[in-house]
Amino acid sequence: xLLDWLYLFNLRVRPSMAxxxxxEVGSYLMDPNRQLSQLPLLNTVMKLPCxxxxxxxxxxxxxxxxxxxxxxxxxxxxxxxxLTTMAPVFLKRAKQTGPPREAATYKLSAQLTQIFPPRPxxxxxxxxxxxxxxxxITGGTSGIGLELAKILYARGAAVYIxxxxxxxxxxxxxxxxxTVPEREGRIDYILLNLxxxxxxxxxxxxxxxxxxxxxxxxxxxxxxQPPAGSLTKQGFxxxxxTNCLGPFLxxxxxxxxxxxxxxxxxxxxxxxxxxxxxxxxxAELSSPxxxxxxTELSNAPQDNVRNYLNSKVGCWFLSAxxxxxxxxxxxxxxxxxxxxxxxxxxxxxxxxxxIFTYPLQHSPKLAALTELYxxxxxxxxxxxxxxxxxxxxxxxxxVAPHLLNAMRLKExxxxxxxxxxxxxxxxxxxxxx
Numbered sequence: 001x002l003l004d005w006l007y008l009f010n011l012r013v014r015p016s017m018a019x020x021x022x023x024e025v026g027s028y029l030m031d032p033n034r035q036l037s038q039l040p041l042l043n044t045v046m047k048l049p050c051x052x053x054x055x056x057x058x059x060x061x062x063x064x065x066x067x068x069x070x071x072x073x074x075x076x077x078x079x080x081x082x083l084t085t086m087a088p089v090f091l092k093r094a095k096q097t098g099p100p101r102e103a104a105t106y107k108l109s110a111q112l113t114q115i116f117p118p119r120p121x122x123x124x125x126x127x128x129x130x131x132x133x134x135x136x137i138t139g140g141t142s143g144i145g146l147e148l149a150k151i152l153y154a155r156g157a158a159v160y161i162x163x164x165x166x167x168x169x170x171x172x173x174x175x176x177x178x179t180v181p182e183r184e185g186r187i188d189y190i191l192l193n194l195x196x197x198x199x200x201x202x203x204x205x206x207x208x209x210x211x212x213x214x215x216x217x218x219x220x221x222x223x224x225q226p227p228a229g230s231l232t233k234q235g236f237x238x239x240x241x242t243n244c245l246g247p248f249l250x251x252x253x254x255x256x257x258x259x260x261x262x263x264x265x266x267x268x269x270x271x272x273x274x275x276x277x278x279x280x281x282x283a284e285l286s287s288p289x290x291x292x293x294x295t296e297l298s299n300a301p302q303d304n305v306r307n308y309l310n311s312k313v314g315c316w317f318l319s320a321x322x323x324x325x326x327x328x329x330x331x332x333x334x335x336x337x338x339x340x341x342x343x344x345x346x347x348x349x350x351x352x353x354x355i356f357t358y359p360l361q362h363s364p365k366l367a368a369l370t371e372l373y374x375x376x377x378x379x380x381x382x383x384x385x386x387x388x389x390x391x392x393x394x395x396x397x398x399v400a401p402h403l404l405n406a407m408r409l410k411e412x413x414x415x416x417x418x419x420x421x422x423x424x425x426x427x428x429x430x431x432x433x
Contacts (some may be wrong), residue, residue: 110396110398111281111284111285113390114281114338114340114390114391115281115341117340117366117390117391117392117394118392119392120366120369120373120392120393121392121393121394122369122372122373122377122379122392122393123369123372124151124154124155124369124372126377127155127372127376128155129155129156130152130155130156130157130185131156131157131184131185133152133157133158133215133216134157134158134160134211134213134214134215134261135152135157135158135159135160135214135215135216135217135218135375136160136161136162136190136207136214136216136217136218136254137149137152137159137160137161137162137218137220138161138162138192138194138217138218138219138220138221138247138250139161139162139220139221139222140159140160140161140162140163140172140189140218140220141161141162141163141168141169141171141172141189142172143342143364144220144339144342144364144367144368144371145161145218145220145221145368145371146161146172146175146176146364147364147365147367147368148218148220148368148371148372149161149172149176149187150176150179150180151368151372152185152372153176153180153183153185153186153187154180154183154185155185156183156184156185157185157186158185158186158188158211159176159185159186159187159188160187160188160189160190160207160210160211161173161187161188161189161190162189162190162191162192162203162221163189163190163191163192164191164192164193165191166189166191169189169190169191170189172189173187173188173189188210190203190206190207191203191206192221192250193246194221194241194242194245194246194247194250195223195232195233195238195241195242195246196232196233196234197232197234197241197245197246197249197429197432198233198234198432200246200249200250200253200432201253201432201433203250204250204253204254207254207257208257211257212257212260213257213258213260213261213264214254214257214258214260214261214273215261215265215272215273215274216273216274216275216276216375216376217250217251217254217258217274217275217276218276218278218371218375219247219250219251219275219276219277219278219315220276220278220371221242221246221247221278222242222243222278222311223238223239223242223243224239224308225239225304225305225308226238226239226304228302228304229302236428237297237300237307239304239307239308239310239311240297240300240307240310240311240314242311243278243308243311243312243314243315244311244314244315244318244425245425245428245429247277247315247318248318248425248426248429249429249432249433251275251322252429252433253433255326255330258273258275258330258332259330259332261273262330262331262332270331270381270382271331271333271380271381271382271383271385272333272376273331273332273333274332274333274334274335274374274375274380275319275322275332275333275334275335276335276336276337276371276374276375277315277316277318277319277322277334277335277336277337278315278336278337278339278371279312279313279315279316279319279336279337279338279388280312280338281338281341282308282309282312283309283312283313283315283316283338283403284399284400284403286309287309287313287400287402287403289402290402290406290415290417291313291317291402291403291406291407291415291417291418291421292310292313292314292317292406292417292421293310294417294420294421294424296310297310297421297424313403314421314425315336316336316388316403316407316418317406317407317417317418317421317422318336318418318421318422318425319334319335319336319386319388320334320336320386320407320418321407321418321419321421321422322334322386322422323335323385323386324386327382327385327386331382333380333381333382333385334385334386335374335380335385335386335387335388335389336386336387336388336389337370337371337374337388337389337390338370338388338389338390338391338396339367339368339370339371339391340362340366340367340370340390340391340392341361341362341367341391342361342362342363342364342366342367343361343362343363343364362391366391366392367391367392369392369393370389370390370391370392370393372393373389373392373393373394374389374393377393379395380395386407406418
């Protein structure tokens, strides 16, 4: 396992240090007794013997390296830039292969391109001036949300960020104003504690005192792997409450303002009023066949990683259900996304996870571009309402079949698990409107 991470560290952070020759790498990976469960990165993708995996997609991988211009003799290293070029090529080539190779290569490549995304094709330069638009970003005092707020403020929008404390929220607002001086945009904050359902109504009322509409709500705030057994004041598992129940309640209490924006924008700008939900790649890679085990919601396992996984699958389910319920009738777009692996304080309570994932982490600014794409790109619209966005702004077209099935209603052959989760959230938040 350590050797695997040293390889990743060399490729990602210290390219000049990676001196392993192709033959050495090949003999290491082709050991038929070495399972992918021993490789931290690939264990999340597919549990097959390494030799079998390489036999399945070897020709495609070789072609991908050639097309990307990466030397197969590894004279020094595989540069990270080459990997980001290779991943989408690998995905394209995988589509051209026939069975039985296709399923394995396609699954792997669809995940690799999220770990090593290509350069962003949609940036702040691609959005027009945003004067008159009103945006709300939860958790915008740091990390990805802060970077997104800077972009939107610089383009002239009225931007609201949320913070748990007034001191932290004020400091973030001041930092944004200093970073982007003399702009026509407005930046302000709302105090919000998503882990305390009893306080969310007051936060919504505070926002309504300042604005009469809301064009895009980014449910960006989240928590990962807090101390084991962490519960909210209402007795819910902390990650489920912060990542799902709180955003669910906030979003539904903001519905009148979202509808007001739809009315103001008119048919010419249909699909521009949106709710963005922050999911994660782990939702696709590690979730059980049914997506979420419903009994774990009321009886949370003593496994914070599992609870985090449930909350991220839950965000995806809420996005899909919100799109189904409010898309056609109210013309509101709902989109879930994997923002990308960003170096933020999300894993502040999971030190070792943060250390070992560091080689795969990117700037929060790049992840903010994923959120920008989900919220403002015309690629996302009412026709593909409920879609899923990948780093750094691409629509995911190869979603894991078990999740697609979970998001389908029973009446059309699915399991209806997303609907069941939505109804669970309805029940747990009904007393706080």
